[in-house]
Amino acid sequence: MAGGGGRSAAPVEVGIVAFNDFHGSLEPPRQSVVAPDGKGGQVQVPAGGAAWFASAVDSVRGKYANHLTVSAGDMISASQLASSLYLDEPAIGVMNRVGVDFNAVGNHEFDRGRDELLRMQNGGCAKFTAKEPCQLEKFTGATFRYLAASTHEPSGATLFPATGLRSFGTGKRRVTVGVVGLTLKGTTDLVSPAGIRGLTFADEADTINAAVPQLKAQGADAIVVLIHQGGKTQGAPDPNGCNDLVGEIRPILSRLDPRVDVVVSGHTHWDYVCDWSAVDPARPFLLTSAGVYGKELTDIRLEIDPAAHRVVSKQARNVIVQSAPYTSSKGPLANTPLFPQFAPRADIAAYVQRYVDASKAFTARAVGKLSGPASKGEGPESNTGGPLGNLIADSQLEATRGAGAQIAFMNPFGIRAAIVPAADGTVTFGDIYQVQPFGNQVVTETMTGAEIKAALEQGFDANGPEQVLAPSRGFAFAFDRTKPVGSRITAMTLDGLPVDPARRYRVTVNGFLALGGDGFSVFAGKPEAVTGATDIDALESWFRAMPVRDVPSEPRVSSGAAGG
Known part of the structure; x- marks a missing residue:
């Protein structure tokens, strides 16, 4: 100028x-x-x-x-x-x-x-x-x-x-x-x-x-x-x-x-x-x-x-x-x-190394093994959770089965890094902490099928950036961006059956989402809410439960009119 x-x-x-x-x-x-x-x-x-x-x-x-x-x-x-x-x-x-x-x-x-x-x-x-x-x-x-x-x-x-x-x-x-x-x-x-x-x-x-x-x-x-x-x-x-x-x-x-x-x-x-x-x-x-x-x-x-x-x-x-x-x-x-x-x-x-050395007792501790790298959405796909988002949702579902959980969702913007295991598959606490450094507790609450759809719709509304929630295994949904706002979720299934808008389901999310974080206000204030372990404890327990944990590979979210 x-x-x-x-x-x-x-x-x-x-x-x-x-x-x-x-x-x-x-x-x-x-x-x-x-x-x-x-x-x-x-x-x-x-x-x-x-x-x-x-x-x-x-x-x-x-x-x-x-x-x-x-x-x-x-x-x-x-x-x-x-x-x-x-x-x-x-x-x-x-x-x-x-x-x-x-x-x-x-x-x-x-x-x-x-x-x-x-x-x-x-x-x-x-x-x-x-x-x-x-x-x-x-x-x-x-x-x-x-x-x-x-x-x-x-x-x-x-x-x-x-x-x-x-x-x-x-x-x-x-x-x-x-x-x-x-x-x-x-x-x-x-x-x-x-x-x-x-x-x-x-x-x-x-x-x-x-x-x-x-x-x-x-x-x-x-x-x-x-x-x-x-x-x-x-x-x-x-x-x-x-x-x-x-x-x-x-x-x-x-x-x-x-x-x-x-x-x-x-x-x-x-x-x-x-x-x-x-x-x-x-x-x-x-x-x-x-x-x-x-x-x-x-x-x-x-x-x-x-x-x-x-x-x-x-x-x-x-x-x-x-x-x-x-x-x-x-x-x-x-x-x-x-x-x-x-x-x-x-x-x-030298200053950083002092703190890194002091933290090694936490970061170097092995928590389990993974079958391969678990990636998250990157670049233009950063609004999706990728296989890692699905893995986190699975861990939170399992951690809250005792609270009646049937479905869990993870917000992609809450996933900070991919997990890349060591050559022998070992995953450390430091690896999973990089993924979820927030210390959120997981919350299981009751939602109708209609409310679940409304929550998923909020990921595609005009308020804030688009964010495609990562679901736990057994749940799948489809979306169509060409539809009007509020009508972009075109199908939802649980264990292969359509989700009933009137039925009540037990749904787990992290505490941030349970307060309506990232614009997902539908999750806030739901009845029969039970607070469980921290998100990182849930993820560590998920790893420890299997000799080698497989990275989820099945499609759970699709773009189009058909679900499943």
């Missing part, structure tokens, strides 16, 4: 390193980033790991004399075991060492409740959860600032500051970047009510628009929004593309004050870079998201006119944090020369 005339001096360059949804990923997550290979195809790039991430941040920051490092939420929780066992204290420790400046609160920041989140900021060893704090070191809190512009206490005050300012240069060359950070209004649907009791979450666009003039009045030359909400692109994956972006971020963007310069988004675990002026010329900001688990970061370059007090040029690109090769559910995945490979930063690697 060209700047206006009358500039008395060259613009001041400011670099912003942005990321989102780190989720305590201390070690490489054994996942890839899918990117164009430059030849019309795609390449999978092994990526992530805190030490590699730190090196990538340093590499980008090294380009800029003036720089800022920011996160759009979910930095903690739903984390790897080496972080989760220690209440994500090491994730905060990593980010302190990386040099983060601001982090917007995401929905997962509230998983352990308000008081524990405040401890993440302020430090200390007060105990607010079942786990012991400060097990390996005294926790001093985040050196960066949490921002929570839309999260209000009963008094009306925000839980954390709404905004922050960072200035660069002196005299006539001094420029200031204003930052507003917030989570999604729908956080109440994603977090246990006990964790957010007394808190309210305001409208995102209204909150941002109220903050912009305040930041301008405080001298902000550029406005950067960190929002824990996002979208997804369509078609072939492209970390720097913006093809037909859809999602709950769009109606927020359509209402934003045009003085916003950059929107750093998250929540959907998707990667994109959008010049929003191509979508809405009245709102020429950049929209970015850097995927998930520290596998990418965004390099944002602003040029700010210090005399006109505005941004005159802006660019962004996603940088893949290529790290160590690994073996995926589909076989070995090697490094590629198409993208830079980062070396692990030594101080971060």
Whole structure:
């Protein structure tokens, strides 16, 4: 974008390193980033790991004399075991060492409740959860600032500051970047009510628009929004593309004050870079998201006119944090020369290793054997559970037979990683913890056949991204996306017989779904609810019950008019 005339001096360059949804990923997550290979195809790039991430941040920051490092939420929780066992204290420790400046609160920041989140900021060893704090070191809190512009206490005050300012240069060359950070209004649907009791979450666009003039009045030359909400692109994956972006971020963007310069988004675990002026010329900001688990970061370059007090040029690109090769559910995945490979930063690697070593008594314990890799939906299919989703549903069904369970469902967005057993088939506790790091208990409740259909329909409604629930063995359903919303489930069977809309069935889901999480409100408030084991205990018991557990292979969900 060209700047206006009358500039008395060259613009001041400011670099912003942005990321989102780190989720305590201390070690490489054994996942890839899918990117164009430059030849019309795609390449999978092994990526992530805190030490590699730190090196990538340093590499980008090294380009800029003036720089800022920011996160759009979910930095903690739903984390790897080496972080989760220690209440994500090491994730905060990593980010302190990386040099983060601001982090917007995401929905997962509230998983352990308000008081524990405040401890993440302020430090200390007060105990607010079942786990012991400060097990390996005294926790001093985040050196960066949490921002929570839309999260209000009963008094009306925000839980954390709404905004922050960072200035660069002196005299006539001094420029200031204003930052507003917030989570999604729908956080109440994603977090246990006990964790957010007394808190309210305001409208995102209204909150941002109220903050912009305040930041301008405080001298902000550029406005950067960190929002824990996002979208997804369509078609072939492209970390720097913006093809037909859809999602709950769009109606927020359509209402934003045009003085916003950059929107750093998250929540959907998707990667994109959008010049929003191509979508809405009245709102020429950049929209970015850097995927998930520290596998990418965004390099944002602003040029700010210090005399006109505005941004005159802006660019962004996603940088893949290529790290160590690994073996995926589909076989070995090697490094590629198409993208830079980062070396692990030594101080971060040593810090992480301390926590990894301490957690090995948990992670290395064998829980059973599996006949082969159990994959989950990836890329465009990430809204399906795949064979692993079916396996998890089977484990939860078996764990709740005593409560009368006949059917179980697993939400694909609650599956964090595939299971790739060792060469002899061994699966460890660390393997299954990577899959389900939430500690949800499973809940068995009574639903009519009509209510089961209504719940499945919610996976295909217009509220939020599509999500195809993974069913337990014996249950099958078919869907047709061409049908109207509310009529897309075309068949349901249990043990080969049609599901009776009027009959009562015992259905098991995880506690998150039982509270209406992920938009599946039909599961909430059902009668005769019985709370059972944790999801990870159910999965471990499922493995232990057989010498070798087979990966489910039979079709349970089909697209079309016929069921079964």
